[in-house]
Amino acid sequence: MTSVVGSPSSSNASSKTSTRPSGRKGSRKVRTGCLTCKIRKVKCDENKPNCLRCTKTGRKCDGYQTPLPRAQSSKLPNLAPELMSSEDYHAFDYYRVRSSAVLGGIVRDSGDDFWSGLVIRLTITEPAVRHALLALSSVHEKVIAIGDKPETRIPNTTFAFGEYSKAISAISKWTPPSNSSEPATIPLLVCVLFICIEFLMDYEAAAQVHISQGRKILSQITEAQAMASSPAAEMLRNVLVPIYTRLSLASFLFGHHPASIPDFFLGDWSVPFSFSSLLEARDALFGLLNCGLQFSNEIMPLVYDPTIPQDQLEGIVSRQRAILARLAEWRTSFAVLEATLGSKTALQDLLHMYYHTAHIWISGTLGPNELVFDDHLAGFGAIVSHAASGIAAAPSLRGRDAASFVFETEFVAPLYWVAMKCRHPMLRRAAIRLLGRREVVSRRENFWRAREYLGVAIKTMEMEEAHIASSPGAADLWDEGGGDVKVPVWEPPTFRVREVPSMANLSINEDGPRVPPVGRLESPDGSESSGSSVVTAGMEMMEELSSLDPDRLVAPFGIPAERRLRNVLVMQRTTGGARVTVFKDPGLGETEWKVKEFFWEF
Template identity: 35%
Template sequence: MPRKGSRKVRTGCLTCKARKIKCDETKPVCVKCSATGRKCDGYTAPTPARQQLCLAKSPDEFPGSLNGADYRAMQFFFEIVGPNLPGATDPFFWTDLVMQFTRFEPAVKHSVIAISALYEDVTMKRTAEYGSLANRRLRDNSLALAHYNIAIKHLLVMENKGLVVLVCLLFICIETLQSNREAALQHSTHGTIILGTSDALSYRWVKQWVLPLFRRLNTLNFWFGEGPDLPDLEVFKYLTPAQFSDYDEAGGMIDDVFNQAFQLLCQGYTYRGGLLRGQDPPPKLLGQRRKIVQLLNDWHTLFEDLETRSMATTKHYAVTKTKKGASRIFSLTSHTHFSAPPTSRHPKNRSPP
């Protein structure tokens, strides 16, 4: 029971409530739980009136000292980078979840500042001569370099695997903004390994937001990866539902099918354009092809059903149209590659869609 004269807190996380201690109410996981090595079971769903209180804070509300350049970078991420970085996908991960983690996780905060500085550099110099982006590196941006190095130091001592894969995702952004393909692929591979071999997926926010992003990023390994090793797709396996509840679910399934399709193309390359060209592929590969074609057909059936059931509201109409378009493009690309005649070009040597 609370002490006499004190007011009982009803908005803390489920773990702190069970322990009957005061929760600091940091979201998505409270600091009191994460600092003591406990698993934070999250919070009960907020009522509509309280929902607005769960949104990310603006940079001027963040604790800790920020100098002028750091503050400007945080503000730029909050207003420009976060809303635009996800493209056709839901921006909540960048505009809310990542920003909330910057409040108490230094590696996330410094990574965000580095991303913001590089993103602004890229967008401001977009009108420069063609090909200049490929020559841009961290050494040309002292603010990004300093904060990236600090983020790496914090990552080395980080024990929470959920936060590790989150920071890994931010590092992929940093390397991609520099056109550093090899380093970005290494971070993608390491993040995939951690997702499949640790307790990272025990965190609901990782499963809901980080896992889908890594599922989509795995496409880069098929286009640009070197060597015979292919990413393990088991951790990203998406079970076919009875129906799609929204376009995010449709996107999650088509991302998985897309990756399976390109994995099969890589595995069967030697029969399409390699040393065994003209020979019949083994039954196992043919069976996988039939399975993927069936998944594509199932996806189309579920997608058409979703379209029939859904009526986009005015508020979300533009976002929904974009998500629908992205899902259809991925589906069409998969169908195109599976219906194309044999070619001597390896999937990794093609231009991405």
Template identity: 30%
Template structure:
């Protein structure tokens, strides 16, 4: 930052603001208040104070402070300070113009002269003057511009040259000299590429040149050789884990834009995927930042809106790089609509929250004008195209950089008229939206491939003494033979008629108003004893949300988020919140989808709910009455020590999801006016606890859903949760706690040995049953292991989903050793499952090749020994849900044996039999309703054993078809219930230890096709490398010729390894 008032001392901000954080690629701007800065104290940070100020011999320092030579200069400088500088940056940070430039102008003559030229030219433009070569220019501005050029010629200070280059570009923008502006851009970038820049120039000047480096891309014509702007080299910054400021987001989107333009220039398809990944990452982070900015900060909100549009533009450009013809843009119509929707948001913000800055007549930075111009040229959905053209007059300043609204508006209008064969002043379109739709997407031969504009403005003197301004535009078409035809037209500076874009009867913004959602609420009595609070309805439109998951294909979605509350009559302080994501009306496919939770959470937030939008469904989640969508069951289970909140038990068990679906289906029907006689299909998708929740509905309410996708369901709650303690008890009983590196070595040796048993060596154990039958864990004894030290994590890498997914990981030291006989014996016992003191089976356990998540020991650095690390899932279940103590785990496992675990399992099974056990094997009502269920489970699941799902499937078979043979009963099960084990799959997703296994990503669409089209899946598609198909149980996968041939085979010996009889219990365990 330059010195103030001629002082050689520099304020550089407090130590806290200057210090880069792990989440911030660059410093934040400090307000430099003393003794502690306001930025720190207002955000709760500790201000670390200031470095002592010292003298610097800066090259740009001048001892004198310049003063105005006359009143006109003084007025021009004041006009710049108050009216020009604050608006030149558009909605982005104005610090460069309002502080840096103004301060330099006090002591640098070249800067002051340039500022006075800019101020005078801006004022001319502000008052309606048109600057052209054919008119006499502004003598005051020209003289100061010339003086600035003379004063900068002799300087050796490259940093000052960079700043002045920006000012000269601004002067030429205002004078309308495109090539001169580009030459200044080129000069500045060459300096940067040669010598780099100091800290203040890197922070404030370099980002401007980053954007100037692609300014010529928007011209539509190639400039002359001496005005070709080179790329900026070596200034890219890595994208931070999250954006701390609008400036960080701006830096990221600038880098992305540069890379996108470079790809387009080279026609390089190889760089598409990395850039698409960066775009997806950027979108998530900019949306997170946007959510923290209040609406009143309109400049920041508009800037973020513009960044989202730039990202969407880059997405379109990159994904159409390998196509030919103009019709390749048609498949991106939804992206164009998202750009326009974001533009409308910006226009609304501009009206609702006027900026404190003066109204701009010109901005140095390119903004919404070029964005809407892009849509007006490349989008052939006429509705969207005309909305973009209309927005040109509502958001941008009259002139942005080299572009002006009048020209782009007229070019956009005329281009639409030529391509769609309409006249936009005849009033036909606003009266006929049907015609609007029919005129959209003209054939290739009618489309323009470009519309280069001659930027020199013609001045025509009329006989009556008036002046007309004329712009020459070349509308280019390519015929079937590839010959380009130039339709040259002259666009006069006359005000065209306003485009009136008709409101179609349905669109996402208008149909998502709170009053629309209120009218769609289910009627009183839809669920007896439930009262909906209509005043609680909240809605929010979300556009351009990029979503991805192992449970559905990556997509960009638009939806309206509708949330409302209801209560159960007679229950004090009872409030249940439900959220439904509603697709755009043209995307709705007469479907409803409920999604479930995980661990102790009744919902998974935004993890699964997008799957419904992708499928054209209203998609819902519930908070179960736990307080909000982020509150998990453990927080509300106990009213006090020893007192159970039984309402929370039954809500988690099955009631909340039943109510979510009943209300959601009726809400969807009302919202989209689906007639009573029209079928509304309903579906469910969830995994882990979410899988159990899906089964809770299928077992109790046979006709609730037409199709269910249930992954790794947490069946047998009484047994499943206690089973997490099995490895801990085995280790404690043996008094041996295997080091983490020893377990990792045994796991890797197991995978290596059992991988080829399926007929293919690919790092995936697809036949854990064969592994169980043949692998001898004693062969691992004596094998060397070595691991580096780790810091561990409090959540096992699962963040705030720790209780939903898994236990924490512990810090570990560097380890070197060999696999012990004790370690190998424990692993065999662990995989064999829990046996009580009578030799009877208590429960099953994980398949060979599964990670030893529950068996992780804890290292004590004080004693240099390994000890038990009590499973958080199992420890909390016993302490809180069986012993009814308000604590998150057991304090110790002293005197806890296999028999203790058995008794805890039995107690939990009985206590929660009617709520959480969820093992009713009679699915007759579900079958009779014609409903279908896809059940998937990772074969190497390390949280819920895959054999748990097989055991339930076989229980259903034995109860529903007791008199039928194996083949006959399998065929009967296939009619409504199909189970698929995922080779190498972990808990609810792909496995980091066996990444080639993949995951079945299209399960919801598969069950939709089964229900609606009768297309029952023989196999299930998977994302695995070389494992593209999953076999339907009881068939098992087998490859021949090391992967060349594949088949699903029947192997009785293998099937038998999956079957268990829990004879430790005197009652059936389904």
């Protein structure tokens, strides 16, 4: 989902504490203390491992952040492992100065020190972590040098793959340091580093294998292991489980179904009356989103089953209401937390975006077609509004060192989803414009390439709205696709259609219909940003909204159910475009998706 905050040394600006009044209550600015007290802006007693101020008031103490090393110094910190070659030193230093500061994105901006603290510390004692870190750093440096060019091969990966192999060898020999009952925390952490490497290399299949393997390891951990008071169990609960929970967005949304995370990790979906920190609120929300994604994948085939027993249908509706009720509780508790905070952060906007996305998604799960989304204009509007605010507020999206790749799913996915599911012409184009902003369009958030999904969103809008501007009898753009195949609805519209025999040998004409090439969009602030531009029913209509038929501003916005696209899968990237698989909902009384393939130019 980002970038260096100022510079890697910004948190260590001075070893001296100024005695000059800060201009707010208190004699001086406190730069130390636990994360919870810093967020609450109260003095921390700095008791280790948990401060007394938190524990005495019943709050969860989030521990202490490790300061980032200074970028100006070429000397490795004391916690650096024994390194053998100049290439090792270079890779470690690049990770320390650059990678650790940007991979976590907005989460890193908000005090999570996984990449800049925990991973580096473990290189001292864990060879598998050390080798995986060096491989990740090497790949990251080369990917950043290439830029936003998906067809370009990463040069000279010998060192990276050598370290990757060493990490695999080391992890195969790993045993718990104290006793065999401790959970497999190091394999789970190294698996996260492997996932990040595959994200960077754009190897979706390999990344999904690692996500599935990590979730499988989690599913095999016993409750006794998970709830132990050991440091390993605490790292598992507080760090690794939240990461694998958030990775649901990179798995379920791309048609994969990893093992479930055990309920004792996620609790009984209960939400506290108030959260002690933004990170606690984040973890609770993504836990609910994980449950919602599993629910929607499980029940999708049943939505179209006319023979489903009434008691089973009532059970599904009950589960849906339970998830929505927990989401409502989360929103209330989050409002209580926000009332205690000072200035607003980008993470707050991001959490609002995902709350509204989750609410709309779960609310529409039982809808038989795309018209169900027309009832959620307020939610779509909130996503767009918080996206604009969050993009403006995020330190990691601005400046010379703004990251082009982050591990987390942040702005691209929800903005793309609004552009696909919201048919209100103004809100849809607002989401597209935000995707085309300079700060966003060149970003990669794990699998999510902003420029690519901007192109998909624009082409989808063009295809759904083409009949509005066309003369009567004009050809439907849907008919220009190849391989008209119908697939049973019990297969979700996220699976790979190449597995269908009738599609396997389909030849798509790359000289056929295309999205016009990348052009320029004018951002709301007047600045230009690179992005796709559709001349026909695309961005020109932004200037013509005043002349729109009033019926286009109320549901169904001039786009009937049969013209709406359900999903678009990017199958294979080529120079200047991609092969895509497009799904439409079944017709009345039908039980098969309508599927076609196109070549779309980005």
